[in-house]
Each structure stands twice: as structure tokens, then as C-alpha cells.
Amino acid sequence: MIARQPAPRQQKRGSFRAFAWQGLFLCALALFAWFVIANASDNLAARNMNFGFAFLSQRTGFDIPFHIVPWSTADSYGRALWVCLLNTLLAAAIGIVLGSLLGFLLGVMRLSANWLARSLSLAIIEIVRNTPQLLQIIFWYVVMIQALPPPRNGLALPGGMILSVRGLNMPSIEMGAAGLWPFLLLVAALCLVPVFRGLRRRHRAFGWAAPLLPAIALMLVLLSVDHLDYPTLRGFNYVGGVVVPPELIALVGGLSLYMSAFVAEIVRASLQGIARGQREAASSLGLSGAQALFLVILPQALRVMIPQLTNQYLNLTKSTSLGAAIAYPELVQIYAGTVLNQTGRALETMFLVMIIFLGINLAISGFMAWYNARVAIVER
Structure with missing residues (x-):
């Protein structure tokens, strides 16, 4: 004899009063945002200013002492x-x-x-x-x-x-002619590891590549290193x-x-x-x-x-x-x-x-x- 499965419970819908309070709250929030934006626009207009991001393309003229990527005072x-x-x-x-x-x-x-x-x-x-x-x-x-x-x-x-x-x-690590490509390959291999691990758990093809891809990419990075540039004292620095x-x-x-x-x-x-x-x-x-x-x-x-x-x-x-x-x-x-x-x-x-x-x-x-x-x- 097959047991009867209980019918799934229907999710209780919110009452009209709950929806009304939510609507009032959203309206109040929209009015507050409109008030802030309108007030800021009036203040900017009174000072002959406008809101925009065109300044992002202008030249800075100052130096940033520590930077990971190249930087000069002529940059924007x-x-x-x-x-x-x-x-x-x-x-x-x-x-x-x-x-x-x-x-x-x-x-x-x-x-x-x-x-x-x-x-x-x-x-x-x-x-x-x-x-x-x-x-x-x-x-x-x-x-x-x-x-x-x-x-x-x-x-x-x-x-x-x-x-x-x-x-x-x-x-610092000085790379050879390959440049940063081996590092990018290593990052890509690490990102693909979860995918291949999932294939391995499901006994799918290419699941064996999960542990091999990072090892191969790391070996390529090590082979692409030209030399190590050690710091040396010259003068006062x-x-x-x-x-x-x-x-x-x-x-x-x-x-x-x-x-x-x-x-x-x-x-x-x-x-x-x-x-x-x-x-x-x-x-x-x-x-x-x-x-x-x-x-x-x-x-x-x-x-x-x-x-x-x-x-x-x-x-x-x-x-x-x-x-x-x-x-x-x-x-x-x-x-x-x-x-x-x-x-x-x-x-x-x-x-x-x-x-x-x-x-x-x-x-x-x-x-x-x-x-x-x-x-x-x-x-x-």
C-alpha cells in the first residue's frame, strides 16, 4: 500500500496592510532621495557648478610615491x-x-x-x-x-x-621573452581547477587534469624566469x-x-x-x-x-x-x-x-x- 504524501503547504501571502506599509515606506524613501538630489542640484547651480565625471580625463600633475602599475605626473x-x-x-x-x-x-x-x-x-x-x-x-x-x-x-x-x-x-623576478603570459596561464589554471575537480567527482573525462594543470602552469612560470634582481646599495639608497x-x-x-x-x-x-x-x-x-x-x-x-x-x-x-x-x-x-x-x-x-x-x-x-x-x- 502506497502511503499518501502530504500536500505541500502553500506559502502564506502577505496581507493588504503589509503591502500598504511597504508601499508607503518606498514612497517615503523615494521622496527623501528626490529631496537630497534636488537640494544638491540647487546648491551646485548657485555656485555655478555641475555634477559630472569629465575631470577623470584631466591631467593630475602630482606624483603617487608607491604604485603597483606604472604612473607618472602626466597621467589622468x-x-x-x-x-x-x-x-x-x-x-x-x-x-x-x-x-x-x-x-x-x-x-x-x-x-x-x-x-x-x-x-x-x-x-x-x-x-x-x-x-x-x-x-x-x-x-x-x-x-x-x-x-x-x-x-x-x-x-x-x-x-x-x-x-x-x-x-x-x-x-624582484625578471621574466624572459615570454613576459607575463606564464603568470596569466597559472591564474587561468587555478580558476579551472574547481571545474575539473567537479568533473573528477562525477567520473567524467578530463577530471584527471585538476591536479596537473596548476603544476604544469607553475613549471612554465619557473622556466620563464630569467633572473632575480637583488637590491644593491648605491649612495644613500x-x-x-x-x-x-x-x-x-x-x-x-x-x-x-x-x-x-x-x-x-x-x-x-x-x-x-x-x-x-x-x-x-x-x-x-x-x-x-x-x-x-x-x-x-x-x-x-x-x-x-x-x-x-x-x-x-x-x-x-x-x-x-x-x-x-x-x-x-x-x-x-x-x-x-x-x-x-x-x-x-x-x-x-x-x-x-x-x-x-x-x-x-x-x-x-x-x-x-x-x-x-x-x-x-x-x-x-
């Missing part, structure tokens, strides 16, 4: 927007990676059976998260300027790197290689250390939230403490961490604007400062900065939501 304001956007993304990316790693280490130390490790982690967390973030960034910048030696007495680090008051000088300015080091250090204090508490709470029976089961299988942590406990705790880590990543990205306090050439320092003062386009520059930060954070939120859905437990 649009090019300056691209340069400072890359500087912002660089500081945010490095800060997120370092803050996550340091936060995970501090969080594991908080649960350590060693009294010294546990107390040291607690002291670092409490000191960092209870002092202003801007003050910490300025502190690290002052330490970089005052405590480090001049270039002639720079600290020699492993790998040919030199640390001095001018920043961190690192060797170093030439050759890549220079990481002290402003970037201080900004990344302050941001990553501040975020790590909150990430550590997220890691600690998530690890403690896993049932004790999971640890006992791992121990009964003969797993060591480290193996139980990385193979049993951490994969389950990661599902709890991701939504909370998303907030920390968004906060760190927005906090890169604090680099303006130590003259790091990011979006706020260049566009909300230098460009605004030169062009007088306050509305346009602030609008661009806000839209760019909104787009970056929405992209981070979307990626983290996608990753959270992938690692979430699927109920059946």
Missing part, C-alpha cells in the same frame, strides 16, 4: 583612481591573509594546555582589541621610522631582503628589486594585528563549540592532537567561523582608509584628499570612493557566502 585622474584602488586592494589582501593566520594561531594558543602560551595569547588579544586601531597603526609607523636603521646599515634578512627606515627591499614602503608595512601590521585579536576569539569559540565526543573519537583512532585538530575538529568548526570571519574581512577592508593618517596612497588619501582639493569635485570624488568600497565589500560578501554554502552541512 582616472588612472590615479586605478592606481590607488590597487594599493587599497593590496593592503586589504595582505592584511586579511596575515590577520587570519595570526588570529588562528592566537586562538589555538588560547586553548593550549601550556600556561605560558595561553597567558601570552590572552594578553595580546586583550591589549590589541582594547586600544584604538588608528593609534596602533600610527604606533607601528613611528616604530618603523624611529627604530629601524638607515639604508647603509639595513638589516639583512634571508632571501636577499633588506629592512631599513626606507622600507623592505626584496628581490638601494636600487633594484622591489621596495615595500614603511607606510604599507605599518598599515598592514596594524590592520592584521587588530583583526587577529577578534579572529582569535572566533576561532576559540568555534573550536570549543565542537562536541567533546569528536575529540574522544579522534583520540580513539590513534590521532595525535595536531591531527585531531586539522582533520576532525577544524573542518567542523570552519562552518561556524565563516559568517563571523566575513564581518572581520569587511571591517579590515574598510579600515584601509586609515592609511591616510600615515600618508599611504590608498583611495581615501589620494581621491578624498589630493584629487578633491585639486578639482573641487567633492560630491563626485566621495561618490566614487563610496561606490568602490561598496563594490569591494559586496564582492567579498558574495564570495564568502558562496564558500559558506559549499562547506555547509546539507540536510537530507
